[in-house]
Amino acid sequence: MAEIHLNGNLETVAEGMSIAALLEAKGVDPKRVVVELNRRILPREELVSALLYTGDVVEVVTFVGGG
Amino acid sequence: MEDKLKIADKEFSCRLFLGTGKYRTYEEMNGAFEAAGAELITVALRRLDLSDPSKKTLLDEIDWGRYSILPNTAGCKTADEAVRTANLARAMGLSNWVKLEVIPDPVYLLPDPIGTLEAAKQLVSEGFVVLPYINDDPVLAKRLEEVGCATVMPLASPIGSGQGMVNFEQIKIIIEQAKVPVVVDAGIGAPSDASLAMELGASACLVNSAVALASDPVAMAAAMRMGVDAGRKAYLAGRIPKKAYAAASSPLEGVVR
Numbered sequence: 001m002a003e004i005h006l007n008g009n010l011e012t013v014a015e016g017m018s019i020a021a022l023l024e025a026k027g028v029d030p031k032r033v034v035v036e037l038n039r040r041i042l043p044r045e046e047l048v049s050a051l052l053y054t055g056d057v058v059e060v061v062t063f064v065g066g067g
Numbered sequence: 068m069e070d071k072l073k074i075a076d077k078e079f080s081c082r083l084f085l086g087t088g089k090y091r092t093y094e095e096m097n098g099a100f101e102a103a104g105a106e107l108i109t110v111a112l113r114r115l116d117l118s119d120p121s122k123k124t125l126l127d128e129i130d131w132g133r134y135s136i137l138p139n140t141a142g143c144k145t146a147d148e149a150v151r152t153a154n155l156a157r158a159m160g161l162s163n164w165v166k167l168e169v170i171p172d173p174v175y176l177l178p179d180p181i182g183t184l185e186a187a188k189q190l191v192s193e194g195f196v197v198l199p200y201i202n203d204d205p206v207l208a209k210r211l212e213e214v215g216c217a218t219v220m221p222l223a224s225p226i227g228s229g230q231g232m233v234n235f236e237q238i239k240i241i242i243e244q245a246k247v248p249v250v251v252d253a254g255i256g257a258p259s260d261a262s263l264a265m266e267l268g269a270s271a272c273l274v275n276s277a278v279a280l281a282s283d284p285v286a287m288a289a290a291m292r293m294g295v296d297a298g299r300k301a302y303l304a305g306r307i308p309k310k311a312y313a314a315a316s317s318p319l320e321g322v323v324r
Binding site: 007039059061064 | 086087088089090096109110111112113114115117120121124125126138139141151154155156158159161226227253273275276
């Protein structure tokens with residue numbers, strides 16, 4: 001298992017799980033978000049090949065209302 | 068000739084820019100955009116709510132092809148945070164423009180001039196079209212212009228305060244000296260505030276709270292557009308100078324006594 005920080009919360013996921021699989025497990029449409037892994041923005045085509053290990057910091061962001 | 072506003076590579080007929088925050092419903096928000104004839108709207112970037120990722124969000128409610136999108140860096144306290152947020156926003160694939168906000172102060176939400184200038188330099192070098200939100204500081208405005216910002220956006224008064232054009236003498240100086248468009252952003256409470264900004268020669272106004280939180284946002288958006296347009300027309304028409312004493316409009320001779 002791997003302990004990761006996902007949007008600021010500690011989460012336990014299967015070690016080596018891909019970001020694409022994580023998004024799918026969470027019910028997130030990858031086209032509607034941007035993912036940052038350890039401060040690097042992941043191009044959408046890298047979501048499948050980017051794998052999760054303990055200590056990884058993942059941010060999943062989107063647009064909201066603002067001024 | 069049509070009076071268009073050009074910023075970077077885009078032209079706008081509507082000089083009222085609208086925010087997407089604080090609306091009670093998406094229906095009111097879209098109604099306000101429609102009523103204002105809005106062409107440019109701002110958005111913020113935040114962590115997705117992973118407890119309910121299928122919940123409808125702004126992404127479901129806006130016709131993204133219809134508007135120019137200006138993502139902001141609201142919530143960023145440092146230049147580094149703002150650069151990071153701007154890059155995340157650009158990766159959404161809708162815009163390489165950024166409303167740069169570097170705001171360490173939570174009470175008055177006044178921007179940090181040094182952090183803003185640092186972030187602006189960095190973002191310009193990374194190919195962003197940078198529209199910085201600044202205090203009403205003419206020297207900072209020039210510095211930001213010199214590093215390649217597409218506009219400067221001085222505040223009328225603190226964000227969401229609705230105090231209107233508190234320090235318009237400073238904004239007059241910014242407008243007089245600027246070679247890039249000046250967008251008066253934040254603090255506008257009513258169409259008369261927007262009108263005053265435009266009469267002074269501002270190129271556009273950016274409004275969020277005054278429309279979103281009005282009792283009737285759709286009607287207020289229409290009124291705000293009229294205020295912006297009236298001020299713009301008055302600016303182009305050339306207002307009379309202010310004088311200390313009266314000057315009669317009717318002839319002084321031939322009065323029946």
